[in-house]
Amino acid sequence: MKIIIIILIIVYCSLLDAQAQKKGTFTDVRDGRVYKTVTIGTQTWMAENLAFKASSGCWAYNNDTSKVAIYGYLYDWETAKKVSPSSWHLPSDEEWKTLITYLGGEDRAGGKLKSSSVCGKPNTGATDSSGFSVQLGGFRYDNDSFFYVGYIGYWWTTNEYDTYAYYRYMSSVNNNIFSTFCWKEYGLSVRCVKD
Numbered sequence: 001m002k003i004i005i006i007i008l009i010i011v012y013c014s015l016l017d018a019q020a021q022k023k024g025t026f027t028d029v030r031d032g033r034v035y036k037t038v039t040i041g042t043q044t045w046m047a048e049n050l051a052f053k054a055s056s057g058c059w060a061y062n063n064d065t066s067k068v069a070i071y072g073y074l075y076d077w078e079t080a081k082k083v084s085p086s087s088w089h090l091p092s093d094e095e096w097k098t099l100i101t102y103l104g105g106e107d108r109a110g111g112k113l114k115s116s117s118v119c120g121k122p123n124t125g126a127t128d129s130s131g132f133s134v135q136l137g138g139f140r141y142d143n144d145s146f147f148y149v150g151y152i153g154y155w156w157t158t159n160e161y162d163t164y165a166y167y168r169y170m171s172s173v174n175n176n177i178f179s180t181f182c183w184k185e186y187g188l189s190v191r192c193v194k195d
Contacts, residue, residue, distance in 0.1 A: 021131040028052060028085045037194075038131040041102040043095065044194035046088070047133045048072065049155075054083050059187050061138055062146045071137035071149060074187030077165040080156040088192040093157040093179060095193055096168050100177055103130055111175035125175035136172060140187025154188040 022039040026046065036047035049072025052058075057079030061067040075083055080090050103109035111125030113132040128134075138149035152171045157179075159166040164181040167188055182188075 023047070023131055026085075026088075030085060036133065038133075040099060040130050040132065043099060045091075045099070045132060046192045047131060049135055049137055049153075050075075050083065050190040050192055052083055052085070054079050057187075058083070059140050059144075059146075061140070061149045063144075067149065071135050072189055074137065074140045074146075075156070075190055076187055077156055077160075077184035080188070080190050081158065083190065084192045087195050089195055090156060090158050090190060091193040093159045093166050093168070096155075096157060096177075096179070106178065107176050109175070110170040110177040113177065114170065114172075121172065123172045126172075134170065135189075136170070137189040142183060142185040146187075154186075155191050156188050160184070 024037045024039075026035045026037050027033070028035065031052060033051060037044055038047040039045075051068050051072040053073065054075065057076040058073045059075075060073060061071055084090055100106055100109040103112045111127055112130045114123065114126035114128060114134045114136075116123070116126045116128045134153055136148070136150055136153035138147055138152060139154045140146050150172070152169060154167050154169045157166045157168065161181050163184065165184045166179060166181045168177055168179055170177045
């Protein structure tokens with residue numbers, strides 16, 4: 001009997017995820033790039049990392065522009081705050097929390113957010129049931145070295161602490177999504193949310 005109840009709960013939660021999402025597209029008029037979008041709960045997010053080439057504070061992973069199509073660009077924090085297209089913005093940590101809570105909390109949301117086809121192995125728990133299609137774009141250290149593409153993704157928030165800024169991150173080895181902070185000069189990914 002317990003097994004049947006657990007199966008029914010899992011099916012019900014999957015149906016909620018499917019009903020909650022509304023997929024679409026958005027064209028960035030600055031460069032003509034078309035982004036996938038997804039509405040999850042009350043929020044509309046880009047379902048791809050931002051890939052707008054800013055004039056400074058912006059890097060392709062390993063300075064290899066062929067990676068931009070999958071992972072987008074990495075931005076320092078000051079650039080990340082200004083690079084969103086019109087009607088979109090860099091999310092606050094509270095906006096990330098709203099998304100994460102809707103998807104079951106920090107210890108479950110990562111699997112629902114991660115792409116099931118592109119992330120690094122083992123890609124634990126990745127279902128992309130939310131339609132968010134996370135690509136794990138790694139990060140750029142301030143000495144122009146790059147780490148963890150395909151295995152860990154890092155996304156800036158608007159929140160800051162002294163000379164640091166907060167970010168969210170997730171990896172290919174678990175279902176979690178975490179919050180911490182780092183130097184503002186690092187290069188991290190950006191996911192925009194609609195105004």
